[in-house]
Amino acid sequence: MDTTHCSLPANLIEFATSSMRTRQPKADAFGREIWAHLKTGYPYEIVERDDGYIDAAASTAGYFAPFSHWPQRQKDAIRLVRGARALDVGCGAGRIALYLQGKGLRVTAIDNSPLAIKTCRTRGVMHAKVLSLQQITRLRRDHFDTVVMFGNNFGLFGSYSKARALLRDLHRITATNGVILAESIDPYKTTNRFDLNYQQRNRRQGRMPGQIRIRVRFQGSATPWFDYLFVSPSEMQDIVAGTGWKVTRIIEDDAVAYIAMIEKVPEG
Numbered sequence: 001m002d003t004t005h006c007s008l009p010a011n012l013i014e015f016a017t018s019s020m021r022t023r024q025p026k027a028d029a030f031g032r033e034i035w036a037h038l039k040t041g042y043p044y045e046i047v048e049r050d051d052g053y054i055d056a057a058a059s060t061a062g063y064f065a066p067f068s069h070w071p072q073r074q075k076d077a078i079r080l081v082r083g084a085r086a087l088d089v090g091c092g093a094g095r096i097a098l099y100l101q102g103k104g105l106r107v108t109a110i111d112n113s114p115l116a117i118k119t120c121r122t123r124g125v126m127h128a129k130v131l132s133l134q135q136i137t138r139l140r141r142d143h144f145d146t147v148v149m150f151g152n153n154f155g156l157f158g159s160y161s162k163a164r165a166l167l168r169d170l171h172r173i174t175a176t177n178g179v180i181l182a183e184s185i186d187p188y189k190t191t192n193r194f195d196l197n198y199q200q201r202n203r204r205q206g207r208m209p210g211q212i213r214i215r216v217r218f219q220g221s222a223t224p225w226f227d228y229l230f231v232s233p234s235e236m237q238d239i240v241a242g243t244g245w246k247v248t249r250i251i252e253d254d255a256v257a258y259i260a261m262i263e264k265v266p267e268g
Contacts, residue, residue, distance in 0.1 A: 029218035031115025033060055034093050036218070038119050050213040050225060051201070053194050063093040063151075074150055077181050077251045077259040081105070083145020087173075089133060090153045094120035100148075101126060108139070133157075133166060139173045147180045152257060154184040158227035160208055160239055167243040171264065180245065180262040185210075187230040189256040208235070236260055 036042035037060040045059045067075065078096075084105055088097040091109035097120065100107045109125050111117055112132040120128040131138065133156050147170055149156070157163030170180065187199065187210030199209040210230030216223045231239065237247045240262055249261035 026221045027223060028113050028115050029216045029221040029223045031113035031117075031119070032221055033216070033218045034063060034113070034119050035115045037061070037064065038093070038122065046217040048215050048217055048222075049198070051194070051198055053198070063095060065095055067099055071255060071257070072253040073251045073255070073257065073259050074183070076253075077150075077183075077261070078148075080179065080181060080249075080251075080261055081146045081148070082177065082179055083175065085144050085175075086146045086148060087136075087139070087144045089136075089147060089149045090151060090156060091120055091125070091128065092116055092151065094123050094125040094128065096148050096150055097125045097128070098123060108144070110136075136166070136173055137169050141172055142175055144174045145178060147174060147178070147182075149180065149182040150259070152183050152185055152230070154182040154236065154260070155228040155230060157239075158229055159211060160229075163229065163239045164243050167240060167245055171244040174264065176264065178264045181259055182236075182262060183257060183259045184236060185230045185257045186232045188232055210235070233258065233260065 033042070033045060043060050044056060046054065046056045048054050067078075070078075078099065081100065086097075086100050086105050086107045088094075088100070088107055088109040091097050091111045093116065094109055097107045097109035101124075107125070107127060109117075109120055109128040110131040110133075111120070111128075112130060114130050117128045117130050154163075157166055171178075174180075187195070190196065198212065202209050202211055208229065208231070210232075212228050212230070213225055214228055215225045233247070233250050240247055244265055245262045246265050247260050248263045251259040251261070
């Protein structure tokens with residue numbers, strides 16, 4: 001369900017807001033949007049960037065998409081899941097968790113949106129928790145075999161420094177042969193002048209070119225503003241280096257998005 005432009009692609013919010021959302025119902029715009037789709041088929045998602053750029057797309061169906069409707073890169077990458085215990089980071093409506101659960105894995109699905117978690121549970125996700133990416137140290141050490149971050153959820157790290165710190169946290173809660181399957185968008189594959197101008201502004205401010213500040217709106221509610229990070233494959237490799245992880249494979253299709261297989265570096 002991703003679109004072809006790089007600033008505010010549809011479905012980028014699979015978990016994007018969950019690291020910043022609060023539990024107040026009015027601030028849980030993403031959860032309200034997801035719940036509305038579950039109950040009524042409400043299709044619209046509105047994402048606002050801090051330079052005034054707004055994207056409105058009929059995209060909420062993507063959060064509920066069955067495997068047959070996934071992008072090819074996700075179909076290919078999900079086959080790289082290893083082990084019996086998976087963590088679905090930014091689970092949204094639970095499409096990844098439900099697929100892996102159906103394959104016999106024990107899946108823990110996390111999102112900071114209470115209504116997203118309610119949606120997951122209603123749809124049959126067995127282990128769904130209201131938990132942000134920043135709170136993952138509450139999870140069991142050395143527990144998960146695979147961490148899935150589809151829906152461009154590498155962006156949840158928000159910035160270069162936060163990404164490196166959170167990757168170390170993910171290292172602690174994963175098993176010896178742990179793997180992360182993380183999706184992102186290459187921000188440089190765009191001709192959109194608004195995106196290019198935004199990247200120039202980021203450079204002047206000392207931010208990564210693909211770092212954006214956005215919020216999700218739904219009717220009378222809005223999430224808090226939060227940072228979201230798009231990176232090229234080479235930038236991802238730079239971020240991951242020295243955190244105990246290594247990018248070992250890039251899975252692409254005909255879209256600007258890609259999925260990286262990130263494996264633990266053997267100790268010693």
